[in-house]
């Protein structure tokens with residue numbers, strides 16, 4: 289007869305233990321005997337028994353307590369309690385604790401085997417029921433998956449008829465679906481389902497979008513075509529699916545933007561020459577004759593106003609040049625040298641405002657391919673803001689370090705900070721935060737220029753700031 293289930297005996301009375309072993313062996317059960325508590329764990333680690341038979345007390349602890357601990361770990365394991373003396377209250381405790389049986393003298397072999405068999409049969413039934421339920425639930429889930437196939441068709445129908453381009457990718461970057469707009473924009477023919485998107489759509493901007501999406505949280509990129517069309521593509525990762533790329537045609541908006549930039553560029557350019565002559569004449573006035581105190585005061589005011597308009601016009605011109613993509617110059621630049629020059633230039637301003645400067649500049653930074661003038665402008669604007677918005681005697685910390693394929697520039701100050709709701713908006717043109725100190729002048733273009741420079745390098749910029757405590761601006765530029 290083949291050996292049957294393993295029964296674990298944990299009984300304090302050795303005579304009773306021997307009796308039970310004999311009865312169970314005779315009924316072909318395998319028996320493991322634990323003489324002390326630590327043996328229980330050892331036996332369980334080798335093979336989980338089908339049933340535990342434990343005495344009212346074992347190893348100085350109540351058998352019911354042992355049984356409950358065991359049920360915590362193996363909820364479907366039947367446990368039988370053996371009591372030396374039959375007692376109604378113990379019987380009640382056995383039921384309350386959820387044990388499956390109760391044995392007490394006189395102990396006949398048949399009683400022992402029958403109690404074990406009853407408990408095992410019940411446990412088997414519970415096990416079978418559980419398996420059936422799991423199967424039923426799995427089947428209903430599979431059915432729902434079939435339903436989602438119908439839903440998929442409905443969604444495909446909707447996506448096919450919308451004006452935006454839609455590409456659905458699986459988590460391997462393979463195409464699951466492209467709508468009509470995408471097929472016509474990229475001239476796709478035939479079924480491309482299951483093929484890697486970068487193989488099917490051979491466009492450098494799509495490649496860049498997907499590559500960037502793995503590095504940066506903001507995942508959009510412009511897709512330009514030779515015929516002048518421009519799409520704004522957005523990459524959205526979707527858990528359990530992969531990702532979706534959506535594309536909107538922004539050619540018309542781009543054209544309007546170009547017209548506006550041309551207008552701003554022309555006006556700013558034309559404003560520069562008269563401003564230069566006004567500035568020149570304010571200097572000449574002082575030379576042609578002695579001025580009284582009031583006249584000197586007025587000339588100074590004219591000069592300071594003209595200087596601030598000139599700086600605004602210069603910012604506008606820079607902005608329009610950057611937006612028009614006239615910043616194509618690329619050469620090998622060493623960012624640490626550019627930053628050191630920028631820091632040398634602001635030394636006077638730091639002293640004037642009693643500011644301390646803490647620097648952490650890595651010496652062996654990798655070089656970048658870029659425009660040194662724009663990089664200098666990036667450092668100047670961020671340092672300039674840190675100085676401008678710092679309280680007298682504050683500390684400014686600057687760090688420039690490499691991490692992987694990126695260079696990270698960080699500048700912190702102890703200024704007024706920026707309200708959380710406005711932190712994303714300060715990079716917009718002309719936006720000034722609501723808590724910008726009244727005495728601090730500015731055009732609201734400095735950060736927009738920095739953002740355009742960072743974007744041109746496929747980098748990232750963001751701010752972490754606590755109002756009343758200070759701000760830290762981060763710039764990440766890829767070196768690869």
Ligand code: ADP
Pocket residue numbers: 673674677701703704705706714715719720721722723724729730731732733734735736759
């Ligand atoms: P602005 O010429 O006004 O300084 P920016 O574009 O450089 O223009 O900055 C936009 C706005 O962001 C500022 O007006 C200011 O409200 C906020 N800001 C920029 N830098 C800081 C800073 N270091 N601390 C506090 N606020 C700042």
